[in-house]
Amino acid sequence: MAKLIIVKHFILFFLLGFILAPIASFAQxxxxxxxxxxxxxxxxxxxxxxxxxxxxxxxxxxxxxxxxxxxxxxxxxxxxxxxxxxxxxxxxxxxxxxxxxxxxxxxxxxxxxxxxxxxxxxxxxxxxxxxxxxxxxTVSVDTTQAFKPIKGLRTVAWSFWDYWLYFAIGITVALIGIGLFVYLRSRPKKQAPVPVVAVVPPYEIALQQLQQLKAEKVWQQGDSKQYYTRLTDILRSYFENQFNIPALEQTTEELLQHIKPVTILNQQRDKLRALLSLADLAKFAKLMPSPEEHEGAMQHAQEIVEWTKPAANKAATADNGKEEIKQPAK
Incomplete structure (x- = not known):
């Protein structure tokens, strides 16, 4: 019996040593x-x-x-x-x-x-x-005590410093808006550019109208009255626009009286009288002028306009004519 106990203890110590060996090794x-x-x-x-x-x-x-x-x-x-x-x-x-x-x-x-x-x-x-x-x-709850009501919401006192940033942003935005409004109101409005219309001198208009009348060949079609009516209206409109003479409202004699103060126009007085007299006969007396008289009337009208146009334009026209003469023939 004693030997059996010794053997058991020996085996127990052996097992303990085997189990604790790694721990002992790690500890060492x-x-x-x-x-x-x-x-x-x-x-x-x-x-x-x-x-x-x-x-x-x-x-x-x-x-x-x-x-x-x-x-x-x-x-x-x-x-x-x-x-x-x-x-x-x-x-x-x-x-x-x-x-x-x-x-x-x-x-x-x-x-x-x-x-x-x-x-x-x-x-x-x-x-x-x-x-x-x-x-x-868990949190301990004393069930012997009565349930207490839920506490209401507590309000916090208002403080400016809690919202100062929002006030600063709002004031800044308002100032910028006011500044833009004042600037836009006070800024001078851009005026729309006025289109520049080329002003055609009265003498150029008269010469163009005379050329057009000549090209239409009105008297060749047997309508002498219309031919002389349009011819004299062109001259009278030219006198009004160029010399401020109310020529469209005046008779032939009145017109000849009013051109006296205009020296350059008075120098063509004889041509103008002959032209207006022929026109009056054709319009009111049913005179049938000859082809030579028709062409002469047109020539007198063009000469009167050329003679009475401004001096600067006369000089430019003369220079252009000289340059054309000097150009060699191609």
Whole structure:
């Protein structure tokens, strides 16, 4: 019986040694790993600080901390700190703080967390922390107390400084609008450009009308009255526009009296008298002038206009005529 007990103890110690060998090996190489919390009881939504720590590994070795996901079990990670180093006697300790929270009531565990010891990028050993248990409690409600009514909305005192930016923007926009309105109202309006109409001198109009009358061959068609009526109307309109003489409203004698003050026109008095007299006979006495008289009347009319047009235009016409004479024949 005693021998059986000794054998059992021997086997038990052998198994314990086999199981604890990796831990002892890690402890010899690395030292202690630890996980702790600042509290084991919280209310829904409160936070826990999970502190992970491990002693510094020997030279040439690296310690790999557990990679905790953002959400695991009934816990969620709020934030993580960077690894920090603290001194504990003659050794240095690596540490990390992870803030957790939970929104599920009950007793929940933080499972064992694995630390790895690596050398040259290869894991050579591992160690686990002990699991931790956290009680997540609901908010206690005293059911013996009567339910209290929901509090009404509270009004906050109005303050100008809470809205000063909006006032500044509104005033700025209003000032810009007023400035634009005043500017647009006071800005001088652009006047539409007045189209420039080329003014044709009266003598050019008269000469063109005489040429047109000549081209229509009115007297050749047997209408002498119309021929002389249009011929004298062209001259009378020319006198009114060029010399301001009311020639269209005057008789032949009145017109001849009014041209006396106009020296240049009075110099053609004889031609004008002969032309007007012939025209009166053709229009009122039904005289039938000869073809030579018809052509002579047209020639006298053109000579009167050419003679009485402004001197500058006469000179320009004369120069143009000289240049045409000098040009060699092609």
């Amino acid at each position: 190489q690395q030292g202690e790993v630890k996980a702790s919390v600042d509290t084991q009881s919280i209310r829904l939504g409160e936070q826990i600080q999970l502190r992970l720590s491990a002693t510094m590994p020997p030279q040439g070795m690296d310690i790999v901390f557990p990679q905790i996901p953002d959400s695991f079990g009934h816990f969620e990670v709020v934030r993580r700190s960077q690894l920090d180093t603290t001194a504990a006697g003659n050794t240095k300790v690596l540490g990390q703080t992870i803030v957790l929270t939970s929104f599920d009531s009950g007793r929940w565990d933080i499972p064992a967390l694995r630390f790895d010891l690596a050398s040259g990028g290869n894991v050579t050993d591992s160690a686990f922390t002990a699991p931790l248990f956290i009680d997540v409690n």
